[in-house]
Amino acid sequence: MGKTNPGRFFEDYKLGDVIRHAVPRTVAEGERALYHALYPARHALYSSDEFAAACGLDGSPLDDLIAFHVVFGKTVPDVSLNAVANLGYAEGRWLKPVYPGDTLRSESEVIGVKQNSNGKSGVVYVRTRGLNQAGEVVLEYVRWVMVRKGDLDAPAPETVLPDLASVVAPEDLVIPEGLSFEDYDFDLAGEPHRWGDYEIGEKIDHVDGVTIEEAEHMIATRLWQNTAKVHFDATFRADGRRLIYGGHVISMARALSFNGLANAQLIVALNAGAHANPCFSGDTVKAWSEVLDKAETGAPGVGAIRLRLVAVKQGAPEFGYKGEDGKYLPEVLLDLDYWALMPI
Incomplete structure (x- = not known):
């Protein structure tokens, strides 16, 4: 006791x-192998030491x-x-x-x-x-x-709410030392689309979908040593269902975004994020992205692109995520606002 x-x-x-x-x-490399087994992750910078070295890094991170x-x-x-x-x-x-x-x-x-x-x-x-x-x-x-x-009888603390920025400013983005996209190989990366090919307000349907499996979610949650009871213990929720770890949905949606954003190589900032509705085994996850902003960086050939990544489950309306009341639609699982680096 x-x-x-x-x-x-x-x-x-x-x-x-x-x-x-x-x-x-x-x-170690085991984490990479398991990550690529759990999610359809194919971004070249994270798959190939040679590709990463050609971009000025010390191998593939x-x-x-x-x-x-x-x-x-x-x-x-x-x-x-x-x-x-x-x-x-x-x-x-x-x-x-x-x-x-x-x-x-x-x-x-x-x-x-x-x-x-x-x-x-x-x-x-x-x-x-x-x-x-x-x-x-x-x-x-x-x-x-x-x-x-x-x-329940513990006194309420004085309310203190932090003043948080709604977006990480482009000048506060940290570019990995040595990164250069001047000799970027678009063929090996998988798509020809450059930073200049994307327009603010453009929406991209990533087309592919993945049905979430209980076993894969459990492997992922254990892999990241996430001990939250709602992910493991089926008796912890009144409905007797294990909640899919939100990070599992984030990684699935990011991996699906390869189709249309193969050259959004490195994530450098997370501006905002919401797990809009719970995800359960058997849900089929699809994703779409909206270009929110673009910025130049000081690194050679490197541009920053700000993206909204929305993960939805089956039956979700195309490119929809909030209703007229301002609340998330029930089909929306994830609304993620992030900056990524892309060749100019």
Whole structure:
């Protein structure tokens, strides 16, 4: 008794707390192979050392979302073990590529708290940083989570809501050292479309779909060491169904976006994100993207493109994501706003 960890409840979070998450994880080629087995990921920069070297990098880094999932997974026992829902993301930036052999760890600072009016739960805002073995920050982001109260009589804390930017400014994007797309091989990348070929407001139907399987989701959730009960324990939800990890939907949608955005190689920022509706085994995920903005960078031949990536399940209206009431349509699973790098 007393040695097990029930996880933190809403009243356990205090503004300014810094949580150092267990357990550091050394990532290797196995993570790449499993990631590419779970998702139809085909971006050339993450598939070929030779292609990446031709773009000025020290070999092929691991997919940006591998870094995200590993860093995120570390935070779950301390941040979202007793979560009702993961509500959103902001101010995400990828600061350094992650290579096979790197060791990642995570730490989070509580930057906001707000008890809900029902007195049974509250929203916690954390800024999470992923660090490598040299102590360098490779990734940072803010997320907010609705967490149950363990003691319903615990007093409500003073409400503090962080002031978060709606978008990462182009000048704050970090371009990997040495990156150049001047000698970019469009044939090997899979599509001829350059940064200049995309127009703001353009929408792209990624055509392909993938039916979500329970077994693959369970492998993915274990791979990222995500211990949230809603993903594992079928008795934890009243409907007896295991909720598909939101990151699984993110990676699936990003991989599907290859068809039409094969040259959106590196994700460098996460401006906003919402898991609009739950995803369950048996749902078929499709995706479309909208070009929200474009910016030049200081790197040779490299442009930045801001994209809205929307994942939908079967029967979703084409290019629709919100109704007239401003709420997400029930078919929408994911609304993700991010910056990626693309050859000019």
